[in-house]
Amino acid sequence: MDVVQLLQADLHDALAGVLGVKPEPTEVAVTPTKAEFDGDYTLVVFPWVKRAQRSPEQLAIAVGDYLLEHSALVEDFNVVKGFLNITIRPGVWVQALREIPVDGTYGFAKPNSSGQSIMVEYSSPNTNKPLHLGHIRNILLGHSVSQILAAMGHRVIRANLVNDRGIHICKSMVAWLRYGHGETPQSAHMKGDHLIGKYYVRYDQEYRREVQELIDSTGCTEEEAKSKASILQEAQEMLRRWEAQDPDILSLWRRMNGWVYEGFDTTYSQLGVGFDRVYYESETYLAGRTIVLQGLERGIFTRREDGSVWIDLRADGLDQKLLLRSDGTTVYMTQDLGTATQRFHEYALTSMVYVVGNEQDYHFQVLRLILKHLGYDWADRLYHLSYGMVNLPEGKMKSREGTVVDADDLIAQMDETARATAAELGKAVDLPEADRDAIHHAVGLGALKYFILKVDPTKTMVFDPKESIDFNGNTGPFIQYTHARGCSVLRKLEDGVGETMPQEVRGLSALERNLIRGLAQWPQVLRQAAEQLSPALVANYAYELARYFNQFYHDCPIAKEPDQRLRAVRIASTRATVAVLKAALKLLGIHAPELM
Incomplete structure (x- = not known):
């Protein structure tokens, strides 16, 4: 289920019903609602105000009322000036979550199915x-x-x-x-x-x-x-x-x-x-x-x-x-x-x-x-x-003068930085040495790759090895650690991972909605990344999803949740997050460790 596409279709019908004229499909675009407002998605109605001969607020209310009457997706709405903030029904999020495959194929097309052959040099x-x-x-x-x-x-x-x-x-x-x-x-x-x-x-x-x-x-x-x-x-x-x-x-x-x-x-x-x-x-x-x-x-x-x-x-x-x-x-x-x-x-x-x-x-x-x-x-x-x-922080590199950062030296440096950082934070200390070495290499290389790929390709960038290895910022290690945390949660809840998803739940907290909405955005992000040839969209999406999951992890306990339906939704959300983070990291060429 692509909630965004379904909502855009309902909004298209709503605007047609209110305006009496069908807008072009490309004119109807929604964005996630900003954190300071209630809602899941926002439609800006200003482009149709002149056609509707109403104030922005009046038009937004009319569209919202139409959605409440005709859309199976929409639970509620609110209007802030010309911004229509739409709240999606909990059951829709549960259904969207139920349909997310956790085998790494979510959002992916079948191999070689487009009929296009593209060479990348x-x-x-x-x-x-x-x-x-x-x-x-x-x-x-x-x-x-x-x-x-x-x-x-x-x-x-x-x-x-x-x-x-x-x-x-x-x-x-x-x-x-x-x-x-x-x-x-x-x-x-x-x-x-x-x-x-x-x-x-x-x-x-x-x-x-x-x-x-x-x-x-x-x-x-x-x-x-x-x-x-x-x-x-x-x-x-x-x-x-x-x-x-x-x-x-x-x-x-x-x-x-x-x-x-x-x-x-x-x-x-x-x-x-x-x-x-x-x-x-x-x-x-x-x-x-x-x-x-x-x-x-x-x-x-x-x-x-x-x-x-x-x-x-x-x-x-x-x-x-x-x-x-x-x-x-x-x-x-x-x-x-x-x-x-x-x-x-x-x-x-x-x-x-x-x-x-x-x-x-x-x-x-x-x-x-x-x-x-x-x-x-x-x-x-x-x-x-x-x-x-x-x-580099100290300036531009010049090959002929020998003032470049050698790739092999940089990879070795990132390995060592990851090792030192892990030791300082007390991570992976209980693992066998060989496993620790593999994780240090994965984290060091992940830090390097993510730091470079998260930047819009068109922009000049400054690479700072120390900043790239931070476990708490917009970095590869932060996302890798989040993936490992999700794997750990699922291992501890192994007996309940297979619990049947409910058809409906009475309510979802804002954190649960944020996480599921973030998961629902993945196919759209992937399409945009392909259209724009921009891995930065994938990288920054993975960071936002990791942030949502960590907030969810801290405030939405699973094992102690007495409501079995809500518990099943939280387990499914965790499984889907682990799968999507792993897929996103793989597209960036980054290994997703299950232990850190």
């Missing part, structure tokens, strides 16, 4: 550095969005595009050849991605040194020095040799990238994420070049005197965009043209979601426009989930 790392905190936000958003879309019955393909070629890769390779002396992950006792990242930082240090030396010794400008630095010229020559398929360069490139992939896989495993399809830029950029050359023949693109290929988008309100350099090498846009066409052909996609930071907003605007110019009708079904950057 996330992670998309460069192979010149390890994954860091910024990558973690990307990965967690992509993984959670994939889970949410799959819960809506879509066929979801989780994709990772590895940026394994280009000048940035060559920079790490040049630095390793110059300064590495054959060092390997084994000899250095480092993860492979960490080792390559070390040489990316070393390249930047040496490049800066060379630039300054050229300025000091020749008196050239900074721009001239930057282009003349020998280490940059060496990297540029390496890129040309790579694109010419030089066997020595390719061999070194495969070896060093192999080290990085092993490191990435370890981090992905620690985060509990994975992919259905991994693409490599080195395998897709040539397809993009072919598309550009075909567009050139069709007159969509133009070649300049230096041999470079461009598209003029000024008629679309943008500017001119480079697609092939004068030396024939490709740019990121070329590769994205190739991968987009390959993916839609390979999977017969309905749509595609790119999880990429907001600094690439313009890039994806251009990508869609170029594909439309090329005649691809699916170009408008490319969506850019544009998220804000992650900063």
Whole structure:
């Protein structure tokens, strides 16, 4: 039973009866009544006041009276100015609670039932550095969005595009050849991605040194020095040799990238994420070049005197965009043209979601426009989930300067913070050590994931590890602990968990109504999260539901409740809460412990 949809239908009829004209279904929207007022749901009547030729209060009363006479849902109402606050009958809440499945499927569509195939691309790392905190936000958003879309019955393909070629890769390779002396992950006792990242930082240090030396010794400008630095010229020559398929360069490139992939896989495993399809830029950029050359023949693109290929988008309100350099090498846009066409052909996609930071907003605007110019009708079904950057309390991170928070180090730090916090609060002290370690890891990782995912993806955020692990705020551990508390209640009441739900109860307290109403909102929240590609809606719903349950837990005892019908309702409410919290946390990639 979807109480909100049923109430909207009754309100539609009520407005039609009072106004004499049926409003559009989309015009009738209700929201949960604010805590300071009596009621379950609120309708704002101001949009119809002029049509009704009544005051807001008169119209709200007329609609409320109509509901009392004709709706099986409504028990009572009150009016505050133009706000109609509606109270739902207790029996309706009992029926809604009775219909909530507790097997984790509540609000979910059947797998692959929508007929839509959606690819979600996330992670998309460069192979010149390890994954860091910024990558973690990307990965967690992509993984959670994939889970949410799959819960809506879509066929979801989780994709990772590895940026394994280009000048940035060559920079790490040049630095390793110059300064590495054959060092390997084994000899250095480092993860492979960490080792390559070390040489990316070393390249930047040496490049800066060379630039300054050229300025000091020749008196050239900074721009001239930057282009003349020998280490940059060496990297540029390496890129040309790579694109010419030089066997020595390719061999070194495969070896060093192999080290990085092993490191990435370890981090992905620690985060509990994975992919259905991994693409490599080195395998897709040539397809993009072919598309550009075909567009050139069709007159969509133009070649300049230096041999470079461009598209003029000024008629679309943008500017001119480079697609092939004068030396024939490709740019990121070329590769994205190739991968987009390959993916839609390979999977017969309905749509595609790119999880990429907001600094690439313009890039994806251009990508869609170029594909439309090329005649691809699916170009408008490319969506850019544009998220804000992650900063630390001390400021912005910079990869090339080595001032980033490494993903592996952060995960380890969260484990240790969870361990220390649990010890301080005296939690899980009676459990075997292995169980404690598993819980500490689940709580630490849950704190990290929730803190990042609870923020609207479009917003820049500041990550504070200490704040994220709090057991009493809007945090992952608070929700995990609430889930464990609910499991504990059910274990203690095992004999009564199967009690038959009554058809009716005489009354429900405000706390009981709040909890059941919160449970009833879950399907709507899930739909909105899928439509908006926003795990934050799921995260903050889970927090509110956990708050409702904890208030209910403290003030509505179950074991000592003498009314068997009310006792059964409270047990059912607890079971449903545990199931919904577990499902919500799973969509966020967070484990829901049964003991804490």
